[in-house]
Amino acid sequence: MSTMLPKQAYSPDITDRMARIAFKHSAVIMMENLNGILAFVRAAQLHSFVAAGERMGISSSAVGKSVARLEGKLGVRLFNRSTRRISLTDEGQLFFERCQQIVAQIEEAEQELSRVSAEPRGKLRVSMPAIGYRMLLPHLAEFMRRYPQVELELDFSDRMVDLIAEGIDVAVRSGELPTSQLMSRRLGPFHFVIVGSPSYFETNPAPLTPMDLQHHACLRYRFPANGQLQPWAVNSPQPLTLPVVLSSNNLEALLQAVQQGVGLAYVPEFLVREALQRGALLSVLGDYLNDNGKFSVVWPSRRHMLPKVRVFIDFLTENKPLG
Structure with a gap:
């Protein structure tokens, strides 16, 4: 005949304390998992543990350790690592697609909570x-x-x-x-002008028609995204071939060159409005321009x-x- 051991009996206070301890333990594990997922998502988005650490306000080694713990928990390798950069494995790409949605939902929840504060901060x-x-x-x-x-x-x-x-x-x-x-809202239009300095026009007669531009030194803006030169939207009866003496992907650099008398530039009017008002620059061919930015x-x-x-x-x- 077997003898059954009596069940361990705990007082209500002890039971409640054990439940709180278990809850805290679960919460800690959940936060560790969330931190690991956030570190993983940021590293995947920025292709760098260093950049992810800067975004999160922690060290790159802390990001790497969080990701390593996550990989250990999942039993898969999420990143291919090299001395220069990281890239997602096939398993990492699949995990990233799901985790990115999770992080976005958490951020949205945080934003909803922040709305309780009426003062922007x-x-x-x-x-x-x-x-x-x-x-x-x-x-x-x-x-x-x-x-x-x-x-x-x-x-x-x-x-x-x-x-x-x-x-x-x-x-x-x-x-x-x-x-x-992305959501968007229009800030308003602006128009372009062709400008040169008084010193430039002392030795180069101002162009009177668009075709005259072919005999002037033209300073051209080069788009950073694709390296192409910005076209000058000039109403001309024939195609224009503009002599390029200088090109730059920075409008401020072009403006400095114009002010030094190097040539003519096609720029937003608001960029040179003050210089035009005080006569430091002069605009030409205004009646032939039809491009609004x-x-x-x-x-x-x-x-x-x-x-x-x-x-x-x-x-x-x-x-x-x-x-």
């Missing part, structure tokens, strides 16, 4: 064209006075940034916008917009930085 990362400071800086002091809790981090570059992968909140872009998941502000599509993003977009739209 926090760091706002903004990407603008290299000449964007001429649009923004005249209005910057007013924005910071209105919203002192917003910390602006401004990046001025003609590079086409990936807002989602690089963690950019808002970007200003020129030209037609490609189809994407456009700037738009874009931001990642989210169900709810953060207050800091909303007020910045509204501020840009209201203040008409191109006007």
Whole structure:
């Protein structure tokens, strides 16, 4: 005849304490898993443990260890590693597609919680064209006075940034916008002018017709994305062949060359408005130009917009930085 051992009896206090310990342990494991997934997603997006660490505010070794622990838990290798870069394995690519959605949902949940604060606050990362400071800086002091809790981090570059992968909140872009998941709002049109310095026109008679441009030194803007020269939208009865004496992917560099009398440039009017008003530059062939440019502000599509993003977009739209 067998004897059954009595079940261990615990007091309610001990049972409750054990439940709390088990819950805390589960929570710790869950947070470790989430941290590992976040580190994995950021490293996959940026192709670098170093860049992922900078984005997350931790060291690159901490990112690598989090990913290694995740790989150990899953029993698969997620990254191919080399001394220069990392790339996803086939298993890593499959895992990344799912995890990216998870991280996006967590970020959206965080954004929804942040809406309870009516006052815009926090760091706002903004990407603008290299000449964007001429649009923004005249209005910057007013924005910071209105919203002192917003910390602006401004990046001025003609590079086409990936807002989602690089963690950019808002970007200003020129030209037609490609189809994407980004939300957008038009900032307003602007027009181009052909300008030269008074010193240049002292030795080179101002062109009176578009065909005269073929006898002038032309300074051309080169698009950073594809290396092509920007066309000059001039109404001409015949195709023009513009002599190129200098090209650059930076409009500020072209403007400096124009001011030094090197030649003529085709630039946005707002870039040279002040110089035209004080006579430092002169415009030509205004009646023959028909190209209007456009700037738009874009931001990642989210169900709810953060207050800091909303007020910045509204501020840009209201203040008409191109006007």
